[in-house]
Amino acid sequence: MEAMHAQSRFVPMPVSRPPGEAIPTAAPDPRPPYRHEPVLLAEVVAHAPPQARLIVDGTLGGGGHAAALLQHLPQAELFGCDRDPEAVAAARTLLAPYAARILLKHLPFSALPHHLLADSVDYLLLDLGLSSHQVDTAARGFSFTHDGPLDMRMDPAREGPTAATLVNDAPPEALRDLLQRFGEERFASRIVAAICAARAEEPLTTTGALARVVAQAVPGKHHRRGFHPATRVFQALRIAVNDELRELERLLAVVPHLLAPGGRVAVISFHSLEDRMVKEAFRAWEQPCTCPPSMPACVCGKVPLGRRVTRKPLTAGSTEAAANPRSRSAKLRVFERAAGGEATTDPAPARHR
Ligand SMILES: C[S@@+](CC[C@H](N)C(=O)[O-])C[C@H]1O[C@@H](n2cnc3c(N)ncnc32)[C@H](O)[C@@H]1O
Numbered sequence: 001m002e003a004m005h006a007q008s009r010f011v012p013m014p015v016s017r018p019p020g021e022a023i024p025t026a027a028p029d030p031r032p033p034y035r036h037e038p039v040l041l042a043e044v045v046a047h048a049p050p051q052a053r054l055i056v057d058g059t060l061g062g063g064g065h066a067a068a069l070l071q072h073l074p075q076a077e078l079f080g081c082d083r084d085p086e087a088v089a090a091a092r093t094l095l096a097p098y099a100a101r102i103l104l105k106h107l108p109f110s111a112l113p114h115h116l117l118a119d120s121v122d123y124l125l126l127d128l129g130l131s132s133h134q135v136d137t138a139a140r141g142f143s144f145t146h147d148g149p150l151d152m153r154m155d156p157a158r159e160g161p162t163a164a165t166l167v168n169d170a171p172p173e174a175l176r177d178l179l180q181r182f183g184e185e186r187f188a189s190r191i192v193a194a195i196c197a198a199r200a201e202e203p204l205t206t207t208g209a210l211a212r213v214v215a216q217a218v219p220g221k222h223h224r225r226g227f228h229p230a231t232r233v234f235q236a237l238r239i240a241v242n243d244e245l246r247e248l249e250r251l252l253a254v255v256p257h258l259l260a261p262g263g264r265v266a267v268i269s270f271h272s273l274e275d276r277m278v279k280e281a282f283r284a285w286e287q288p289c290t291c292p293p294s295m296p297a298c299v300c301g302k303v304p305l306g307r308r309v310t311r312k313p314l315t316a317g318s319t320e321a322a323a324n325p326r327s328r329s330a331k332l333r334v335f336e337r338a339a340g341g342e343a344t345t346d347p348a349p350a351r352h353r
Pocket residue numbers: 036037038039058059060061062063064065066081082083084087107108109110127128129130131154247248
């Protein structure tokens with residue numbers, strides 16, 4: 001693994017200015033404030049190894065989890081990334097008091113192995129999915145309640161399909177497959193038929209237009225209070241646009257090599273597709289032996305990489321669930337690499353279908 005340790009780059013660059021030159025005042029920030037309440041915050045902090053020196057936050061968002069970890073572990077440095085440049089900017093602002101201990105990058109987390117040394121990370125956090133800020137910003141096109149362009153790219157600068165491209169250009173079979181696989185949508189065929197009829201008239205370009213077409217396609221008796229009928233369709237499109245499951249698969253494949261002995265990885269997921277991948281990866285790392293049960297002794301030679309700290313996922317308590325509805329679907333799983341030995345077993349069991 002090509003790797004680079006971030007240590008020397010944590011030193012902030014001195015700013016030199018000719019004597020007498022006026023210090024520029026900051027222009028007013030035209031952006032709306034970044035709004036996101038970190039979920040399972042106490043649990044994420046409680047599972048951090050107390051002696052952690054290098055924390056990695058692969059999904060910085062507004063920086064809420066990162067700030068709590070930096071406050072809790074004053075000896076630790078943090079490498080943080082997000083594929084959304086707006087999130088990196090927001091996190092940089094929130095984490096300004098810790099500037100000498102952080103290095104933040106605009107990256108997808110699958111690129112982390114290119115920025116970190118093997119066996120170096122004491123605590124790796126992934127808080128998957130979207131921030132409230134992304135969902136609530138209509139222009140990002142993630143929301144069926146705030147009408148906006150059908151975009152859904154977490155990194156708006158990235159070339160590649162938007163949700164509008166998929167909805168308007170994908171062949172019907174591909175669209176149905178996408179809704180079934182990534183949204184587990186039982187009315188996929190009806191919804192695709194309705195989308196194809198609508199797009200034959202004119203392209204669907206806004207989240208509102210798509211949400212209306214989907215709502216009309218789902219039979220009325222299956223509309224549930226508090227659950228928009230387009231929820232699964234929006235989830236499926238978002239996962240496809242951002243290639244979210246492959247991102248997770250690629251990172252999980254290298255996590256055991258990135259963790260320091262005794263290091264931990266904590267993953268918060270918000271839907272069953274991601275949670276299943278995390279659960280299966282952690283189980284395979286703990287029990288990698290592939291010998292048939294009939295074998296009297298192990299001959300495959302694969303040794304456990306560590307242990308599942310959480311055998312069942314941790315979920316939000318009633319107080320957090322009432323205060324932050326987003327936390328209701330959150331599941332936190334934690335794995336700890338064994339303190340001795342090497343992560344030699346092939347750690348790539350998590351495949352998304
Ligand atoms: C739930 S928010 C994280 C919130 C954050 N923990 C906080 O306390 O504010 C998820 C973030 O992960 C980012 N994200 C999702 N998938 C990513 C990926 N593959 N690589 C990097 N960032 C990703 C999103 O852009 C979003 O900002």
